[in-house]
Amino acid sequence: MGRAPCCEKTGLKRGPWTQEEDELLVEYIKKNGHGSWRSLPKLAGLLRCGKSCRLRWTNYLRPDIKRGPFSPEEEKLVIQLHAILGNRWAAIAAQIPGRTDNEIKNLWNTHLRKRLLSIGIDPQTHEPTSVSSPSVGPIKRPPASPSTRHMAQWESARLEAEARLSMESSLLFGPLTPPQPNKRTNTDYFLRIWHSEVGNSFRNISKGEKLGCSSPMSQASVSGMTIEMGPKPEAELSSSNPEPEPESKSKLEHKTIHFYTGFTHSSSSNEVEDSSDTELQLFFDFPGQNDMSFLEAHFN
DNA sequence: AATTCGCGCAACCGCCTGATC
DNA sequence: CGATCAGGCGGTTGCGCGAAT
Secondary structure, three states, X not given: OOOOOOOOOOOOOOOOOOHHHHHHHHHHHHHHOOOOOOOHHHHHOOOOOHHHHHHHHHHHHOOOOOOOOOOHHHHHHHHHHHHXXXXXXXXXXXXXXXXXXXXXXXXXXXXXXXXXXXXXXXOOOOOEOOOOOOOOOOOOOOOOOOOOOHHHHHHHHHHHHHHHHHHXXXXXXXXXXXXXXXXXXXXXHHHHHHHOHHHHHHHHHHHHHHOOXXXXXXXXXXXXXXXXXXEOOHHHHHOOOOOOOOOOHHHHHOOEEEEEEOOEEOOOOOOEEOOOOOOXXXXXXXXXXXXXXXHHHHHO
């Protein structure tokens, strides 16, 4: 069964938008909201496909879009978020107010990717491309052992992320500036979570897991915020998309943060399997479209 | 001044997923 | 429960423009 085209292509205008079209679209959405994108073009008097209208609105016409060049801070944030989230441009954009996924994707492909390559960092893995530079290489771990446990992997991931991100920051933006009391990076939040009572709770829970708790997902709650850490659910692992699901509406409502680790649980036992021996994939599943302030509130 | 080249960005395409029937 | 639809996402393309030759 072939998928029907999103809209009838014949007779529809394509290519760059004119100012008149922009005005029609903005006018209509201001008055009526976008409603159904499929029916919007007809109602707004546009000879465009609904998809095209949605794209034009979300990437260009939306009033809350910040235009102009990215600041060094924004670039730094993009790099750090990419290290955590990978090519999930929409998720990255959700953490940077006023920037669209398309903009961030373009920034990455045209600037940041090249810049990372030029300083010897693989833009996909965020690890040094040269193995012969141990001083800046990833943290060396002993060969994976079946007995490696959840906690050890987590600690290792944390250290690696910490080292990697500070290395990238210092390479790209010069020596680290002294900590500013009112400015925290997202990495800071990650580390603060780890060292906070949430982290403690998690560590305690994980000890329980070693003793035979069945749930693969460790959970800790504090002040109305729930943090779940553990392997990706099997449902997600088996899906064709290797990346974690995008934030669903329900996830946005409550403050649950998922830390998906690369290690998996055998379905037949509680034994933790090592993932692809060296690489641990760490995913942040941020709870909302707001910035990181929801975390800040918990640690101030 | 004309041509070529490279870059940046807007827009398109195809696939995936969740909702609805 | 499967089929269909609509929206969203990431990858890719192609055009416009400025720099270089």
